[in-house]
Structures are given as structure tokens and as C-alpha cells.
Amino acid sequence: MDLGETAVKAKAFSYFRAATIDQALDAHARAGDDARFIAGGQSLVPALSLRLQAPRLLIDITHIGELRGVRREGDALRIGALTRHCEMLSEPLIAEFAPLLHAAAPFVAHPAIRNRGTFGGSVALADPASEFPAMTLALDAEIEIAGLSGRRRVKADDFFIDLFETALEPGELITAVYVPLFRADQRFAFDELARRRGDYALVGCGMLATCTGERIDDIRISFFSVGNTPTRVKGVEATLIGARLDAERIAAAQGALEGDLAPPEGDEVPPSMRLHLARVLLGRLLGRLGEGA
């Protein structure tokens, strides 16, 4: 940290409360893109208070009705960008059709943060240590984006580009995330290793498998806190497809992890330790999945 200029009060900015998506996009453009959208603000407000960011304009999108709500659309669940983390726990549609998100939600920070933080905001920030962005990968979700040039959808696989860098262009915002409906032939598992409840995990993982009996037909496994972006481990997935989850297969999957992950040098957690923890966590989650978790 730069100790020369510590601050705790944000630099001055202008504030605009948008009523519609178009108003929000327009305001962003008129500020010359020296603007930030704010929804729950649970990450953005401290960044502003500490003066790590100092936009000219803050555009409040929390009053845009179109960004709200969770509903079924065909074979997907449309999760509005403004859906709060606490709703991931309380909303029955999430529990039924996106149980992996429901399972991950209690691990996201603390209750009061979950009351305010939004799903869309978390995905847009793309913090590599956050639970939800990584789970969009495991879920094969699609992210719906609005910009001045219109709407588009991006696969989660294509959304996370680098550290805090996503497919979002300047001035674009996430409107909703589409998650394929959870089916009876699917299983999921989620866990993380965090020093204290609600802390960023040293490593975390969620997985969603489609099975015929005990055989895995398809599986998507996504890690967080392992690199610059949430990370799918395709090599590991490949070792599991078509297999049954016995001890040998789990060991093979753990062995494959090294090829998929390259944790960066950390201040406290060396790469080899993070890889070790990822292996342990993977083994435990596959074990649970095998037990029908």
C-alpha cells in the first residue's frame, strides 16, 4: 500500500440517480466515461473512500426496475443484476434452480454486506477471490450486457479476461445473468478454505456435474482465489467425464490440477501451498459429489 496518501474520505464527485438503463448509459457517456455505476457499492464505496478510485460522476443504478427480479425464462433462470446476495439465500427460485449459488451465498462476506451487495455488481467487479463470479463459470451462465450500442450476451467462459478486467466495455453495465435451470440428473458441490468466516478464501471451488447414475457425463469445476481471474479447470474436468468418482479417479483429478492452475506469488500463501490447498479442496468436493452431495 502507498502510505504517502492514505485517505478515508472520498474525493468529491457528482451523483446521478438513473431511472432507466438508457439514462445510466447516457450519463456515463456524457461524463466522458470518467464515471462509475454504483449498485450495492460494497466494494466500490471503500475504493472511493480510500481514494483508490476517484471518478467524476457516480451513477446510481439501484432504482432501475428492469435490473431487478429473479424469474424463469425458458430453460434458464434470469437473475437480475440488482439481486442482492441475501436474496440468493432467501429466494426460492434460486434454491430450486440455481442451488450452487444458494450454497455459495453464505460464504459471501457477512450478513450486512449480503443485505446490500448485488449479484450483478459482484460479477462486474470480477474479483478473482469472490464466490459468485467463479460460480457463473461452473454454471455455464450467460451475462447480459447493456451498452449504448445495444444489448448482448456473453458466456461466462468469455467474460473474465484478466485481473478485474472483463468483457464489459467502458460505459457498459450488466443487466442480468442467465443460469441454466438445475436438473434432477445434476449434482453440485461448493466449499472454500477461508481463515475466518466471511474472509476472502485462500482457495475456493464450486462444481456442477451432470450424471447418469454414478457416471459423470459432464462436469464444470471453477476455482476462485487461485489467480487473476476465476478459473475453470478444464484439464481436471476432462479426467472426470465418463468416469465414476472412486478414490483413484479423484486422485487423478487432483493430479491434473497442476496443469490447470498457476497460482501467483502471494504475500502470505506461496503458489505451491495454494496449489496444495486447491488439491485438498478438490478432493473433498469430489468426494462429496460422489456421495451425492
Place this chain on the structure above:
Amino acid sequence: MSAPLTSLDRPNSYIGRALPRPNAKRLLAGRGRYVSDLKLPRMLYAAFLRSPHAHAKIVSIKIDEACAREGVHLVATGADLAKICTPWTGTLDHFKGMTSAPQLPLPLDRVVWAGQAVVAVVAESRAIAEDALELIEVDYEDLPVVVDIDGARKADGPLVNPGSANNTCFRSQLDSGVVDDAFAHAAHVVEEEFSFGRHTAVTLEPRAIIADYDPSAGMLTVHHGTQTPYQFQDLYSRHYNIPEARVRVIATDIGGSFGMKLHVYHEDMAVVGLSILLGRPVKYVADRMESFVSDIHARDHRVRARVALDAKGEILAMDVLDLTAIGAFSTYPRTSVVEGNQVIRLIGAPYRFKNYRATLEVIFQNKVQTSQYRAVGHPIACAVTERLVDMAASKLGLDPFAIRAQNVIPDDAYPQTSPTGYRFEALSHQACLKRLHEMMGYDALRAEQADLRKRGIYRGIGIAAFVEITNPSPAFYGVGGARISSQDGAILSLTPSGEVRCLISVTEQGQGTEAIISQIVADQLGLAQECVKVITGDTEVTPHGGATWACRGAGIGGETALQATRALKRNILEIAALILQEQPSALDILDGEIVDASTRNPRLPIAEIARIAYFRSDTLPPGTQAQLTVSHHFAPQGYPFAFTNGIQGCSLEVDVETGFIKLLKHFIVEDCGRVINPMLVDEQLRGGIVQGLGAALFEECRYSDTGQLMNGSLADYLVPMPMEMPDIVIAHVETPTADTELGAKGVGEAGTAAASACVLNAVNDAIAPFDATISSIPITPAKVLKALKRF
């Protein structure tokens, strides 16, 4: 349990009772008045530009643009404040040969740690002050940085203070008995090198101060979140040359202190100067990051120690080297060598061996200062001793309880003098050990551990005995020349309505000082507790005293209140005797009534005594002058310190694949002498233990090799939170000190003293099947996995 001080069957027998704190209701309703809450007319706000370098020359400072910013009232540099503030030096005479460079509120030409305040801005709001900070330009020239202990001790390495011979602040040696001989003839020797991470207090309310200088009256009023207002009254007076009687320090509610808020901080001294320069109130509240880089840190020791034992497991001798790095200065006015001094003097304290040698080396480095924080030195001394004892037990095939039972000073062997020179009046290690063994269900825990191990679950059980220093006499600071009082004063008045006001010099930080003082006063006078109003923390009204440090509030403050109350009671009974035409000795006070001492029959309410004395003195016999206000001071005499003791135990589980540790349960048996309020004592223990558990598992100020603090936020510096902390089972043995009537000793640091040692032993116990050991605190998953060779 000892006999009660006051017969428990009489009314108002408050000493020994678990009563809620009367002053807590305000805080529960959000009606606390913390310094950070206060707003004074015409008040301005200070913010500080800090050094990004751990060691650098200040080449130039440009402040013009900042001065010109709308809303900015003053931009001050070190030179501006040096004109009105005299420098201070953090040394004490009884630490022979110690050195430390003089300090000023802001540096003149050189910064010595990353985060040091360099320029102050005073503005109409904190936000504007921060805006102005961005407009200041400071040109630095990097100097070589001294970061770790080894680098600091290297011959010809960089120096924290150019011109000095080396980076040594202080060296001390203890040698008693025949250490070399004992080691030469020992059947067993165990040896280990320990490291203890730097950690810090992290009070929930950061440091807060409002200085309000009124030039027309020549009067300085400081609202200060501190535990020692008298010390600061003295310091502000002397360093800013204002007569002491014209300096008033008010310490109202304070959001946590733990020793951290009794040191002189550069920003706090600067704020006083800024107010003098402006003639207006100036407020400064450290933000959380500033707290991490400018509050004192603590610990940061590396200890190499060995213990010699005979074939049966009798401890024969210990030999210790403690290296500790304290930052760039020794803290003022209590210094930064007290912790090391207590480490080498407390090592081995529970045990009866006589051969002891220790060397302490206190070293400067380019980091923020370390100094006294809850349980100063105790956790280190305890961890070193208790881990070595466990290692010895394991080598000899003895149970941890057995080796301690064999070696502790027997309860009937007191008084005793430790080989380090401490005089113990009466301790109760044997009784505590026995009680802990029962309370833990030790044998069942061991059986469960063995059972679970077969299933691949690794539980650990650890115990740690400790000795705590409390009730300090002038031997602590006074002898070293510090104007830090070890006595306390109280002014007690019977009000015209027959209630009591007690102004006392001990202070309240939430530990329950005001509650226990009101219990003692009500008990000793014979009055309902709600009729006693206790007032603390304002140098203008409360008498001069030591206030809060080194666990002295109950033992010294409590005795002050007790003696003052007895004096007031004598005076009340004298007047009552005149009115009732009795001998004073025939009367007593019960529940606010003058009663016959023998029959307890009520004679007269004390409110009536007060009415007559204050409003109808004409009806008293001629020559009578009722003295219904007494002032009384008490300074501890007899033993220089009242040592306490106890033992802690814990049960935990180590996940040997992840290195994560789950604390299952914690236990403590503690002997703080007379217990005034069992609930408050227990909560001191619980809070203290959890601070020790934080140190054991989580807390560490981590630095880069350029001296930058890497984790200076509450997201990165891990404090203990509710989910990870265990429930704590508590029992007491009571061995009152005979040095006072009250018999109370301190208890605030006992929890912290041994909690980390206990966890260290338990973790080592858990991973023993893997032939792995850990000797470093905090015990992080990385250290556990490293020890287990898992990555």
C-alpha cells in the same frame, strides 16, 4: 475461596458479587460519548501526510497549493511545531545505557518509518484536509532501510540513527546461580528458537484527540481517548510550557485501549501544537490504516532458550537470549524496552529452579515503534517457558500436568524470590493445576484424542502456567525518572441528600472500574450501590493518580477507594455520635441508616446527618466542623508488585491437510486474589484470552523487505472474530494479597499472558504423531503445512 471481606449476610455486601455495570446502560442505548463523537464550536480537523518511505531524507516540502485550498486553515511542518514543542526522549534511568533519539511531533529532515506523519493540514473538514494533502509535494531521498532483526545487527549494516555506533537501543543481562554447571551436569537439555510476530492493539475506536487551546486564558483543554489522563496533563504542560494547572485532560468514554492509548504519539502531540498555533479546537481521529501504521505495535521477539533437567524431570536451569526489534525510537514516556525486560524476568516464573541466565538485546529498525500492549512480555515469556516444559515432558515421557506438578513452586513455600529477582508473596500453582485437570476432564480428553487419532482426526491438548505482574509500585517507572504515578487518589463526599460522590484517579475503559469502585464504596460505607456516583477521567476534578496500566485499577484504585470510604465513614459516624449522643464505636452504617453496631437497630438515616451537617450546623455542638468530604491517597507498599498466577488449557483440532486450526474449548484457572466482581473478572479473562488467541493464530503486522506494512487494514490484518473463537470455562483460586485491606490483585492481562502459549502447546501436541513441531507465533496454516511438509 478466601473469607469474604464483608459478611455476605448483611445488606450492601457488594464485594464479591457479580453485578452488572451501572454505566453500561448508556453505551447500550448508543449514548456513549467517545472523543470521536465530540464536536466543539469552531472546531477544525487535522489530517497528516505520511511518509511512503521507511527511511529517507526530507529534501523539500512544498505546501503553497495546499495552503491556498479553500477551507484550509493551516499547513504545518516539523519546523513549525518544533518552535513551540520541546523534544522528548524515550529512555528511563533504570535501564542503564539505553539510548533513543529525541523526537518531535513531525520530523525536521528525516523520516524513519513508512507511515510516519510528515506534514499536518488543518481544515474545515477531514475531507477537505485530505484534499489538501494531495496538493503537498515532499521530495525524499532514499536512505538504506533496516527492516529485520538480522539486518539490524549486522556489523557495517545500515543504521537507523546515522552517527550511532550500531542499532542497539539497550542490552541487559541476568545471571544467577550456576548456569553453565547445571547444563554441564544435566541429564536432559531441550532447546528451541522461537519467533513472535509483531502485532497491534486494533482498538475498535481508533486514537482520537481534540486539543482546544484558549489563548485568552492560556488554557489548554484536551479531550483525549487515553487511559492515562494525568500523564498527558504533565506531558502537555512540560513540552508546550503551559502551567500544569492550566492543562486539563478529559478522558471520557473510550473505545478500547489495552495499553496502546497511554503512549505519546506524534500526531497527538502535533494536534496540541496545531491548536496552540490556531487558537481553536483541532480534532484528529486516526483512520484505520493510520492506526495500523502509527499505533504502537508489540512483541516482535526472537528468543533462543534452553532448559536443563535432571533424569527425573526436575528443572535445573534456563538460559535465554531475547532479541527484540522495536522500531526507530523507544516510545515515550514508558520506553520500548519494558517488554523485553519483562520477557527475561518472567521466563521460568512458575518454577522453582535457581540457575538462570538471560540476555536481552533491544534493537532499532525502520518500523513504527513497539511498546506496552496488554500483557507486556508475558505471552512471550510464557510461550517460551511452557513450550520448553512440554518439550522436556515429551523427551522424558512425562505428562504435561505431571512435569508441571513436579516443578512448580509449592503453594506452601511462599514467600519466594525468583532467580530473576521478582519477589512472590503467595501464589497457588498447585491448586490451579489440580483444578484445571478436573475442569478440563483431562483424562477423558486424552482418551478421546487417542480415539480420534485412529480415525485420522488430530486433536491437540495444551496447557500453560503463568505468572502475571500487577499492582506496580514506583519500582516500575518512578525509579526510572518517569512522572508516572503508581499511587491513586480519591475524593469522597457525602452529598446533602445522603448519597456519595467519588472522584477517583483510576479510569474506565469498559473493564468496569467505575462499577467496582462503587461496589467497594457502597460496601464499605453501608449504602445501596445506586447511591454512589463514581466520576473518573478528568484532571480538572479527579485527583492525580496512575489511572489505568499494568493491572492496577482494582488492586490500587480499589484500595484507595476502600481507605477513603473508611475515612468518610469515620467522619459520618463522628457527627452521628454527636447527634445521637453515643460513642462513634457504638454505631455503624447499614443500607443508608445509622444503626446500633450491636443490634443493628436503625437510629437515623445518613441523609439526616447530611442535612444537619450542611444546613443546620447550628444544631451541632459548638466547635464541631463536619468533614463530609475526604480526600485520600494510597500508594502500594510492601511487595513492589502483586504477582498473580494461573493456568490455562485448550483443546483444538488441526486439519493436517489444510493446516487450519479449530479451537474447540479454552479453560482457565486464575488467582487474582480478592475478587470484587466475579462477572467482570471473568469477562476480563475472556477478553484477554481472545486477544491472546488472536495473537496465536491470526495477528501479525507483515512487512515487505523495504519496510512497507503489507496488511494495514481490517480486511488484511486478521483480528479474532466470533465464529472462530471458542467458549471459555473459568474457575478461580483466591489468594488475597496481605499488602492491602482489600487483598485484590490485577486480572486484565492474565488471559492474554498464557493463551497463545496454550495454543502453541496444543498444536504441537496435535501434530506430534507426524514428528512435526512449530515454534513460531502466529501459527498460520502455512506454518502448519510447512511443519507437516505438505507443500
Place this chain on the structure above:
Amino acid sequence: MSGFDDSLLNEADETVRVRFVVNGRKVACEVAPRDTLVDCLRDKLELTGTHAGCEMGACGACLVQLDGRAVHSCLIFAVQADGGRIDTIEGLSESGLLADLQAEFHRRNALQCGFCTPGMLINAHELLSQTAQPSREDIRDALSGNYCRCTGYEAIVDAIDAVAKAHGENGGAT
């Protein structure tokens, strides 16, 4: 359609008027967009029972209720809360909503310096309004973002546990 006035961009330093219902009363106050809700409550409205401990959402000292839910007032700019209903420790005390918790915290000495206490109470109240019979583990989990340096937490857990049990015995009302 825009609703956005370009001149706004040059008014970052200007205060704006916001309206809340604070502790049941309508209030209006002038804030700069950069003022956080905790600063607004403490400085402008003099509701100093809400504390600032870290100003980054890590300590829980600044919890208030916004539209009925516990939130960190340091993680919201006052302008964002414009039009909202805010309840602070002062209002929740006066309305008696926290009375059982406060009485039990007092009896059990579940506070020392008291700086964390308002946040603890607000979170405890939210827990009890959502979970009638929380386990001790549930209680610790609910408080996992509330830092207390003084108590070691056990007394706080005891107090909340006791209130939950008493409510359970009295028919479950919280």
C-alpha cells in the same frame, strides 16, 4: 429521456438536499455526494451512537437499519439512501425494539468499551427476527462481521442466546 443534466458534472463540491425518515421522523439535510451515511448520521444529524471503526465494512460498528435491513452505513453514500427509512441505535432504543437484547447484554455484561455494541445489537436483532431459535453457532455466524476487541464474544453470544430462548418460551415473538 436523459434526465441527466451536464451541469451536474461541475457541481461535485456542491451539497445536495436529501430526505430520509430517520428513527420514524422525516428529516432533510444538506450533504455532499461524497459524504457517507455514517458521516451524515454522526455529523449532520448528531446521531453519534452509530460508530465508525474501519470505514471499509470490516468491523460492523456502523451498522444501521436501512429500509428494515442491517447495513454498513460506512458503505453507503448518504445520497444513495435518499428517500430511505433509516433506524439507528438511538431510535431502536427509544422505540423499545431492542429492549430485551439491551437488558440481557447489560445483565450478562456483554459489552465493555461499548464501541461495537450498537452494531452488535442491530445485527442480533436482525438475526432474531429471521431465525427464531438460532444455535450458538448460528449466532456466532451472524456476528461474523462484527468485531469486538474487549469481550471475547462469549458474553455476547450468551446474551443473544438467552433472549432467543426467552422469546421461544414466550411464544416466539421477537
